[in-house]
Amino acid sequence: MTEKIVSIKGLWICRAEHAVLEDINLELVAGDFLGLIGPNGGGKSTLLKAMLGLIKPERGSIAIFGLPPAAARSRVGYVPQKTVFDQSFPVKALDVVLMGRYSRTGLLHRYGRMDRQAALEALKAVAMEDRALREIGTLSGGEQQRVFVARSLVSDPQLLLLDEPTAGVDSAQQTDFYDLLCHLNRDLHMAIVLVSHDVTAISKYVGKIACLNQRLYYHDSKELKNEDIEKAYGCPVEMIAHGTPHRVLREHD
């Protein structure tokens, strides 16, 4: 029997009296790789935050591994949208990865040898082990992003949530990065939710695709109906499939 990793039923989230998410239903099992696309402000980050238990639903339910989201955090890895930090912050890459062990180590306990071992292995998984002792600010944007992915992997998650992880990463590094996600998904059976605005790029890699703009357009497959995308983006589908929805929206007028 495949365990239900994510089970969202009739989820509504409102902010200042406005519905941000409307009647979302979503189920994911082990090995699923979901690409979540949609226009800016469509609620993609909000949905991820709800899955982490950072935002309370107005109506409906979210269960992660059958648990309330906040209780399941130690089994979930999270890569936030563009980590903003002080580039001269005095920590090594290894220290940053260790931070991801917090959910396992807990309040007041110190990191032990096991934690350090896990951190080194996570860095190895993203091919950054030779940078372990470098200060985080001295690494390139792509390298930093890999360190943040390692930080999300270090707690051995079974569900990985990535919020536009390739922002500010050049295209060669992006390909490497997607290959890494495919490896985690295929070989380690990690369920992955990848939020992106780059439809063409991710459609090569993900197993299923959903489109979110307040409502979720999803058919448990890699296919999205044209009318769904048109409804979500408010413009003809062939424009979106070629990438740049923003420029297209202007021509659309």
Add this chain to the structure above:
Amino acid sequence: MIDLDFLQYDFMRNALAAGLAASVLCGVIGIYVILNKIVFISDGIAHAAFGGIGLGYFLGYDPLAFGIGSAVLTALGIGMVSSRARVSEDTAIGVFMATGMALGIMLLTLSQGYARDLYGYLFGNILAVTRSDVLLISALTLIILALVFLLYKEFLLLSFDPIYAEAIGLPVQSLRLLLLAMVAFSVVILIKIVGIIMVIALLTIPGAISRRHMLGLPAIMAGSMFLGAIFVTIGLLISYELDVPSGATIILTAAAVFFLSTVLSR
């Protein structure tokens, strides 16, 4: 040759002891203030503490205890306000800061005949530190060191990336309030030494210099403590020899080293 005969005076021994304990405190808390970018908040807390000090005088109780009380309340107030995000944080600080100062001046004036003390609180008077002040400062320093030791990894996570920290279940808001409360305690202690106006310099200058030359947080903290101790000792000696105000001398010593290190590390 440095003349050590000043150590025969009780007030000099107390001053030195208080100064050294405060350096340890600055070394640790100052780094967090810098890394969390709460320099302005810390300065606001120092000024707001003056309201409590004035109230202490007015009611005839220990001004320092009241100062600590109002500093902690202000710290928590700012922490709560900024998390609600209705009023922007620096507006809140500005309001607290000015209100605290106004209250302090008003209450001290109403208490009659404390003009000399007013000067001491604004500009510091390390030579007026008593034996019991030294004990209080040492005890607070130990408590704060213990907290930082216990919560080292939590404070690191909070300082580096609070958004991620919250996502993986760190009690971010409580830790932030605790950090602000620790800053409040430290700031009131420093008021005794360099005064409200100059607190922020002693809190940030040692850390800012140390950060340029040391790698890793523990080394930066150690370097910052060492520098703080040097500044306090040298400043105290110069002010004793030349009979000039101690607080200003300590800060000028620190500032001179800061500018020197900036120029040299170019």
